[in-house]
Every structure is written in structure tokens, then in C-alpha cells.
Amino acid sequence: MKLQKNEDLVKRPPNPTARTVPMPIERVLAMNPPAPVVYIVDDDNGMRTSLAWLLESVGVKSEGFASAAEFLRAFDVNKPACLVLDVRMPEVSGFDVQSELNRRGATLPTIFVSGHGDIPMSVRALQHGAIDFVEKPYNSQQMLERVQRAMKLATQRHAKDQRKRELRERVESLTAREKEVLRGVIEGKGSKRIAADLSISVKTVDVHRASIKEKLGAASIAALVRDVLEVWGPLGDERA
Secondary structure: OOOOOHHHHOOOOOOOOOOOOOOOHHHHHHHOOOOOEEEEEOOOHHHHHHHHHHHHOOOOOEEEEOOHHHHHHHOOOOOOEEEEEEOOOOOOOHHHHHHHHHHHOOOOOEEEEEOOOOHHHHHHHHHOOOOEEEEOOOOHHHHHHHHHHHHHHHHHHHHHHHHHHHHHHHHHOOOHHHHHHHHHHHOOOOHHHHHHHHOOOHHHHHHHHHHHHHHHOOOOHHHHHHHHHHHHOHHHOOOO
16 A cells, blocks of 8 residues: 655645735625615604614614605615615605605615504505505514515615626626627627628627627626626617
8 A cells, every 4th residue: 555655644834925816805795795784764763762772682783864864865875775664754754765765776675664554555655665564563573573584685685786786887898899799699699690780700799709708707698698688678778
């Protein structure tokens, strides 16, 4: 039997002078996404404070706002978050807040709360995009369960929105000619047809296709089409 050399049996210590390549911050965030913050928007100070304490007791970070205007000024669309929103507030209602968030393209999972809830109000809340409607006073455990569900959904939506923003930036990095070739690919055209449409050679089209795949990080044409449709929408309808 062949014996291993002694030096092979001893693990060599790591070289302290060896250089390591830092991981891009985007990958670090993707592997360890930040925990969503829970925004509490309620003009009732007692209800707002008690919910903040309840969330703090289970290690959930929250930010409270006494008015809709205050919240809308501080709200960060790029931060993963969910929202506990009172329906009836002075000046601006919870429904108005939700409409403004929709206008901004924010996809916060929202839990509407109200001390005067009824079926029509709960239906209206869901029509505005809420994921839940809770009547005051609420059960603490049930509220925690609803918030945890909203936080999970917030993490998923944030990751999807972040991916879409990254894809949009990559698509915008393409040259004008590459975008023309890409549109042909989205429309299902082969290299010969694209070459004829653009009055360039098939070889040039193939070079552009390879460059597009590399820039967009697509593993295949099918993946490329799926990713671009996510940014441009159906039929390759490019949006600014």
C-alpha cells in the first residue's frame, strides 16, 4: 500500500498575505437580504405605540408615523418594507395613501386597520391592493401572524423589484444596434431575418447576440427573452 507523504497529512495554514477578491455588494445583499421594516401609520398614538412595542418584543423593527403626509415624505421605495395603515385619519385617508403608493409604483404589502370596519370597507381595502384588513382592537397574536406574512411577502417583492431594476439597467447599457438586434430576437426572428431587416451580415448579428447574452447575463435565448419581456413588457414594447 502506498503511504501518503507526511506533508500531505498536515493541513497547510492559510497564507496571511494571500489576496482575496471581495464579493460584490449586490451578491452579499442577495445572499443576506435586509429584514423588512414595518411602517405603522396611525394618528392614534396609543395604538401606534402599542403595536411598535409588540413588534419590538419579537425583534421586528418598525417606524411609526402620526400622519399620512409624514409617512409619504419619509417613505423609501428602495427599502424592503410592509405597511400597517389606519383607514380613517385626518386630512388624508388610508385609501388615499394606498392610491399614492400605487401611483409611485410601490408594492408594499399593506394591512389596513380600522376601529369602524365593515364589509364594504374591507372589500374596498382589498381592491386598493391590501393583503389584509384588521378591526381594532385586534388580537396581538393574530396581528403578529399577519405582520409576519406581510414581511415575508415584502422580502419576495423587494427581491423581484430589485432584479427588475438590475435587468432594466443592463438593457439600457446595450448599444442602439444591440437593442435593434434584441428586438428582433424578442419577435422570434432568426439571425438571417434580423440581418436582412438591419442590412448587416449574419455574422455581425451573431456577434451582437453573443454580446447581448453576455451583458444581460442570460444562459440561453429562452432566458434572455424571459428577462427582457420582464423589463419591456409583452411583444418587446420597450419602455423608458
